[in-house]
Amino acid sequence: MSLAAQASSSGTGTRHTPAGAAVTAPNTDELELPWVEKYRPLVLDEVMGNEETVARLKVIARDGNMPNLIMSGAPGIGKTTSIMCLANALLGSAVKEAVLELNASDDRGIDVVRNRIKMFAQKKVTLPPGRHKIVILDEADSMTAGAQQALRRTMELYSSTTRFALACNTSNKVIEPIQSRCAILRFARLSDTQVLSRVRTVAQRESVPMTPAGLEAVVFCADGDLRLAINHLQAAASAASGMVDAEQVFKVCDVPHPAQVSAIVQNCAMGHVDRALDAITALTKAGYASLDVVTTLFRVVKNAPTQAPAAATGGANAAAALVLPEYLKLEFAKLIGLAHMRILEGVSSNVQLAGLVARMARVVVPPEKFVV
Ligand SMILES: Nc1ncnc2c1ncn2[C@@H]1O[C@H](COP(=O)(O)OP(=O)(O)OP(=O)(O)O)[C@@H](O)[C@H]1O
Numbered sequence: 001m002s003l004a005a006q007a008s009s010s011g012t013g014t015r016h017t018p019a020g021a022a023v024t025a026p027n028t029d030e031l032e033l034p035w036v037e038k039y040r041p042l043v044l045d046e047v048m049g050n051e052e053t054v055a056r057l058k059v060i061a062r063d064g065n066m067p068n069l070i071m072s073g074a075p076g077i078g079k080t081t082s083i084m085c086l087a088n089a090l091l092g093s094a095v096k097e098a099v100l101e102l103n104a105s106d107d108r109g110i111d112v113v114r115n116r117i118k119m120f121a122q123k124k125v126t127l128p129p130g131r132h133k134i135v136i137l138d139e140a141d142s143m144t145a146g147a148q149q150a151l152r153r154t155m156e157l158y159s160s161t162t163r164f165a166l167a168c169n170t171s172n173k174v175i176e177p178i179q180s181r182c183a184i185l186r187f188a189r190l191s192d193t194q195v196l197s198r199v200r201t202v203a204q205r206e207s208v209p210m211t212p213a214g215l216e217a218v219v220f221c222a223d224g225d226l227r228l229a230i231n232h233l234q235a236a237a238s239a240a241s242g243m244v245d246a247e248q249v250f251k252v253c254d255v256p257h258p259a260q261v262s263a264i265v266q267n268c269a270m271g272h273v274d275r276a277l278d279a280i281t282a283l284t285k286a287g288y289a290s291l292d293v294v295t296t297l298f299r300v301v302k303n304a305p306t307q308a309p310a311a312a313t314g315g316a317n318a319a320a321a322l323v324l325p326e327y328l329k330l331e332f333a334k335l336i337g338l339a340h341m342r343i344l345e346g347v348s349s350n351v352q353l354a355g356l357v358a359r360m361a362r363v364v365v366p367p368e369k370f371v372v
């Protein structure tokens with residue numbers, strides 16, 4: 001079933017995701033909270049996606065004896081949430097006393113490891129048998145190497161009473177000796193279906209009137225980052241006077257409309273370089289950053305079907321009209337990737353985007369035309 005079809009088939013008023021996970025009921029005291037916090041899962045059952053990793057965490061939560069853990073993965077996919085859920089499940093009401101959470105906003109130099117973490121590890125807390133105190137080091141990749149070195153022996157010395165859970169975006173920024181002391185759990189980006197399911201549930205709980213195309217636009221812009229998706233949903237809902245539709249979402253996400261971008265790709269696929277150049281110039285004149293344009297180009301190409309769909313999806317998918325044969329998708333993805341790299345290196349001029357479009361259009365021009 002396409003995302004559009006799933007979006008439109010949603011019932012109203014349900015409090016459960018398709019996976020059966022109940023969403024935290026909004027508490028009247030928390031009405032001012034941003035939705036990402038209001039709907040932050042409190043138990044592991046509510047965490048979307050990464051089923052294998054979450055299943056491992058559930059086993060740890062059931063059996064106790066948590067090993068030192070490193071959770072690594074992209075932003076906004078549930079690492080901090082999962083650690084918090086695990087700590088809640090393991091320690092219950094003792095969580096306040098028995099958990100020390102330090103994130104990148106805290107000073108985490110070598111002194112903190114020497115003093116605060118050691119003091120916490122030595123502190124006496126009465127816990128149920130088989131449970132340990134937990135030190136949560138969020139955004140551990142931003143800890144200095146010195147502080148990480150100081151952690152090595154601490155981790156071992158206090159292992160009978162204290163366990164460590166580290167969360168980071170890239171595990172290779174955590175020094176190897178720490179990696180070797182921990183079980184590494186990798187979190188993958190969430191699939192579009194998982195993001196859609198959660199966003200739809202939040203929209204229903206908040207009574208946000210949305211068109212299926214609007215929902216799909218939120219999912220498209222988030223690219224697997226659930227935090228971003230929920231934030232976009234809230235921004236679009238507060239900006240819209242009535243129905244939240246795709247236009248509204250693309251406006252608050254500040255990315256080029258995929259319909260415009262897919263028209264550029266379509267023109268390239270037909271060798272109409274002039275039209276494609278005009279359209280890409282219009283985008284840069286409208287003020288979109290080159291990086292946003294190439295990332296949207298890539299998503300449009302990635303999502304384009306290789307064959308025309310048997311039944312139309314009702315126009316909910318903005319890029320639905322675009323059909324690219326496999327070889328064109330491969331070529332376009334390669335060229336967009338190279339341009340993306342150059343833009344990240346700092347060459348983000350209009351010429352860069354125009355060059356990309358020209359190279360994409362060139363793919364479909366027969367080679368003999370270039371012979372002079
Ligand atoms: N897998 C998920 N299931 C349910 N909600 C999620 C999930 N991932 C993210 N969220 C939502 O996004 C918010 C942020 O998630 P979280 O803090 O766990 O991200 P993170 O992976 O730690 O990101 P970062 O690397 O930026 O710290 C949560 O409050 C929650 O609302």
Ligand SMILES: [Mg+2]
Binds near residue numbers: 081138
């Ligand atoms: Mg986090």
